Amino acid sequence: MSLRLLQMRAADGTRSVVFADGGKAAVLGGVATIRELAQGAIASGMSLAEAARACPGGAEIDLPHELAAGRFIAPIDHADPAHLLLTGTGLTHLGSAEGRDKMHRDAAMAEHKTDSMRIFLEGLEGGKPAEGQIGQQPEWFYKGDGSQLVGPGEPLEMPGFAKDGGEEPELAGIYLIGPDGTPFRLGFALANEFSDHVTERHNYLWLAHSKLRKAAIGPELLIDQAPADLRGTSRILRDGKVLWEKPFLSGEDNMSHSLANLEHHHFKYGLFRRPGDVHVHFFGTATLSFSDGLRTQVGDAFEIEAAPFTLPLRNPLTRAEAADAPVAVRVL
Template sequence: MTYLRLLQHRAADGARSVILAEGDAAHVLPGVTSIRELALRAIADGVSLADAARACGQGEAIDIAAEHAAGRLIAPIDHEDPAHLLMTGTGLTHLGSAEGRDKMHAAAIANEQQTDSMRMFLEGLEGGKPAAGEVGQQPEWFYKGDGSQLVGPGDTLTMPAFSQDGGEEPELAGIYLVGEDGTVYRLGLALANEFSDHVTERHNYLWLAHSKLRQAALGPELLIGTPPTHIEGTSKIVRAGETIWEKPFLSGEGNMSHSFDNLEHHHFKYDLFRRAGDVHVHFFGTATLSFSDAVQTEEGDVFEISAAPFTLPVSNPLARAEVQTATVKAL
């Protein structure tokens, strides 16, 4: 099956355009400079995003692999005001996700105690895919930051100077736009590296919120239309040109303990997440982490995540920010 993908392109002079790709063919959409702009047009016209894209006509044919290699493809969603793009996520949502998390809580397991993580996973396994019209079990939820924390498919992921770790999380991310009447529209799915500090999380699970306040990266393609229920991909870490860790991962609803509908309900049930015009990037979780295999990442490592039907990877080098001191003054 061939899936439609939308991409955002930025030329050397800063000019932006949107690309529609189907199979190996891709072309520029005339008269459109952002996917958000195209989505607003689709909402106004009462048509699907795919129909809105096709209605633009066909501009110049383009080689998206070459443009990706040249660094001219940017994240497939953004907002002119980064404060109106919110990044959030849910954990323990995949059928194998509890195993990796429980490795972080080995002491509790040794004492034959069921961890909070395992309880949440089992509750999600039982109630995460409710029948139509019903509300299922709420998942673990976290906040990552606003649009200032979103990086492109080949950009550097920079961990704060105080980070104890910078580790990959190969995931799918749902991309959403809130309409003027508060209706939430799922634009599509993107390949993602959710990127977290697993050492901080392992030290104390109550520090999960701290560990998630990090940058995140999206692959260049927005998969639109009905997504596949089974997605297979590969996550790897490259150091000095050599692959030091590589592992397959599974995603899509068929490999999850929660349905997309249930995860979306428990995010957008809050009024503050249905603010007109806002963009949401919501990470759906993973079951595969190099950290679970005792890999210690280093500055300069490159995280590379790929998965069909996406044709391009998200590939990001790791860096550490310089020390910055937060100054608070009484006024």
């Protein structure tokens, strides 16, 4: 059975960590955040699971009940949001080139491969190097800092200037940088990477603009395994009814890159190995409602679920007010 960690926040703001082993879950004594638990594990040379088991056990928790009550928050955060980075890689899954290529092929001559297809094929050829070797680097993007991280049940807000608010169901790796600059993978979370596909479709060079916005991760941090063949369902609800639904695949068996290769090409940059920083890194997807011609609207709800996670990730779609004037920069 899978081991998961969750973070709860009571009405008075009190924080607690929940350790779930299969169908059983209980509060951990002595720690208030998963980051605190991970820091202790690093300092003591334990695994995260060992550190959780070493904590005194508290009250048992009914996970679906607490989720419905809105008490779970994102399973990782940082007291200073500037020290949590949201990043990701694209064109990493065996079917991921199809949707992207549909967006971009009109901009290229029919007899030439699009740049998106070239990146995908290069990853397919060299994205899973032998152990100890460095493989082809993937597409990479920045989404923001911890202020952009959305937890379960919280709204995914489109910026006022956005052309679209589209879901991207995937896995996210959660990392903490140790005191000596070593990246430690704490585990994995279900994620909705959330992008503006209309902007991206206009010109793939606008990918950076399409990605710089909110992103959501599910309530559970899976800590004892790296899913090789993750199979889940992504759906969009409108007025409480399923508008669109489709299975999605993730995990290394369904990817053109190994996790180790994606991790290397992110953490090879020294600025991403700053002690104490937290990283949420999105590993990509091959399933988009946008590719099926669906256009989301304010009030829709996204729902993503996949075993071995036992709880879904649900987020309503909202929009920020559009600015009625350009942002003005003052000269000092």
